[in-house]
Amino acid sequence: MPTQAYIEQENKEIAKQYKELLRISYQLLSDEDKKLIRQAFDVAVDAHKDQRRKSGEAYVLHPIAVAKIVASEIGLDATSIAAALLHDVVEDTPYTLDDIERLFGETVARIVDGLTKIAHLKKEMNISQQAENFRKMLLTLHDDVRVIIIKIADRYHNLLTLDSMPEHKQVKIASETLYIYAPLAHRIGLYNIKTELEDLSLKYTEPEVYSDIQSKIEDTKEDQKQYIEDFSNIIRDSLDKENLNYTIKGRMKSIYSIRRKMISQNVSFDEIYDKFAIRIIYQSDRRNEKFLAWKIYSIVTDHFTPNPVRLRDWISSPKSTGYEALHITVMGPKGRWVEVQIRSERMHEIAEKGYAAHFKYKHGDQKEQGIEIWLNRLQEALESSNGSAVDFVEEFKLNLYAKEIFVFTPKGELKSLPKGATPMDFAFNIHTEVGMHTRGAKVNGKLVPLNTPLKSGDQVEIITSENAKPNQNWLDYATTARARAKIRSTLREEKKEVAEEGREILRRKLKSLKITLNEEVINKMVVYFKLNTSLDLFFRVGNGVIDNHKIREFAASYNNAFLNFFKNRMRKKPIPEAIDREEITSTYDMLVFGKEEEKLSYSLANCCNPIPGDDVFGFVTVNDGIKVHKKDCPNAISLQSNYAYRIIGAKWIDSTQEEFTAELRMSGIDNIGLINDITDIISDEMHVNMRNINFNTDGGTFSGRIKVVVKNKEILKKLMANLKQINGIDKVVRV
Helix, strand or coil, X not given: CCCHHHHHHHHHHHHHHHHHXXXXXXXXXXXXXXXXXXXXXXXXXXXXXXXXXXXXXXXXXXXXXXXXXXXXXXXXXXXXXXXXXXXXXXXXXXXXXXHHHHHHCHHHHHHHHHHHHXXXXXXXXXXXXXHHHHHHHHHHHHCCHHHHHHHHHHHHHHHHCHHHCCHXXXXXXXXXXXXXXXXXXXXXXXXXXXXHHHHHHHHHHCHHXXXXXXXXXXXXXXXXXXXXHHHHHHHHHHHHHCCCCEEEEEEECCHHHHHHHHHHCCCCHHHCCCCEEEEEEECCCHHHHHHHHHHHHHHHHHHCEECHHHCXXXXXXXXXXXXXXXXXXXXXXXXXXXXXEEEEHHHHHHHHHCHXXXXXXXXXXXXXXXXXXXXXXXXXXXXXXXXXXXHHHHHHHHHHHCCEEEEECCCCCEEEEECCCCHHHHHHHHCHHHHHCEEEEEECCEEECCCCCCCCCCEEEEEECCCCCCXXXXXXXXXXXXXHHHHHHHHHHHHHHHHHHHHHHHHHHHHHCCCCCCHHHHHXXXXXXXXXXXXXXXXXXXXXXXXXXXXXXXXXXXXXXXXXXXXXXXHHCCHHHHCCCCCCCCCCCCEEECCCCECCCEEECCCXXXXXXXXXXEEECCCCCEEEEECCCCCHHHHHHHCHHHEEEEEECCCCCCCEEEEEEEEEECCXXXXXXXXXXXXXXXXXXEEEEEEEEECCEXXXXXXXXXXXXXXXXXXXXXXXXXXXXXXXXXX
């Protein structure tokens, strides 16, 4: 029980945080605003007075901290600040939604209601329910986009205070953040918060990697500062001569983005050349913004040679998140590539704070219209709400992360699409009816397949026909959530029509065989034909896949219970044979699972091929028992986020008996006798067996893959280190 002195100290801290909230508030608050925030603060203090967080501090400090993020880092209005202060009140305390509406009005109540709905979606029963939770959360965008923004701020503060949570909860929350909240923050244009969410999540999902990169960034900080100073000095005189009002800042790339580059480019920290960007932020009125940006571009490229393929003009064509800037990559001092970002103060504020800042510069109808356009864009990704929730979340996430391309209609209108989009996606982007009747497409005047990836600058013309309609192949042609959702929806409707005919056909056929079509018979037929649902059964009868002969076979087995029993036995027996015999299923002494360190049957996941010594976790599958994945497996984040209840801890305890296959990829300069040197080290020096070897040479360089059989990770590491010593080998990485 806290002492009186402690409580007094805590009350002082609460009052101090409240004053800080008012001080940092983004806009000049009116008296009415201050009154609203004060009232929300008083209700939050009263509602949470008996609650404490896991860390032991007064619970009310959490909603105050979330309100501060909403005010200072996102810059929302007094209504949002009040809703942030009250976001946990209805969920955790005796206050009801009616109380909130009576005290604060309909808008605040609606936002708090949206946040409460999300808070209720915490129980993880299975993957589809978890995905359904995400979908429901995203559908609150219908009510008020501020719901999602405050939820992101709430998640951000939870990550800042995650140290007080147990480790399995930390990994779960961090993985979920990387899976859905960081992409959402990116889509809403909250770049600063997105970066923080990613970095903080990495701190808990891969703590060693995080610490290693963080310490290396700290070590290079002085060099970076000096480099920015050297760069600035070269262009400062030219900028001053033009009477420009500007500041030059340097920004280190985030730990998470550096980590992502290290993985995608297969390089070490030292090999990443663009670890930081230089920003030139200038003052300008709206009329001259574009002109001044290109003036600064001209000055920078007078002094430094630009990389012609690395120019990004997001002033002429802003990103769909509202981001505007001119990005160029130039050869800076000491022969290093540097990314230079040129932005006005308005553009900078939008980049830092997202859409809230964007609409600060609009007024009246224009402001409302701007928000509508943006909400409609987000709504497109939600239109697949009739399909599988899991597919929905996966596709929504893909669309959030996608980079943009800009293509033209035949009349010259500019359209924004995700990178990788096809003419099929373009057709549905124009209008659903155009998409539904697509027969072909021309890109830059030439007829192309419907699955051709479009490039920025393409002019696309869709050829339509009244007779054209979606078929299953169209799902292979489309990449955007909107197009896929519409295609799936149409295919489902067609399937239902065929299934209705199929049901009637089946009823008549069974009647002639003296069997009545009822629920029991339908269920037995679904099992007999190894299907999932009655709809699948009726559909297959309707399109003739299940024909008269097959229906008679079922009737014979149904009328003969003894025969039916044996048939079921025979059908069930082969299932274990489906398990890949190459997978290790008998090594009970190798891995132990859970806190009790139980020895259980398991198999190794093909997606990441773990070997003894790797950091791993167990994943309980539906049909294949426990699969073991590496903690840095490409699928780990998705599994830990969506199926947290099916994850079990795992660790290696003995690796002396079994041998494991690992694949190495290497590249470098081709030398005579190189393969001989490689095989000597692997077979003769280290006595490691090779399963497979494959080398290609091209223009004096080589690349190759080798499968080796090792007992554990230490032997593999030593082998890789020895291979790197060979003259000509540049890189050796484990696939």
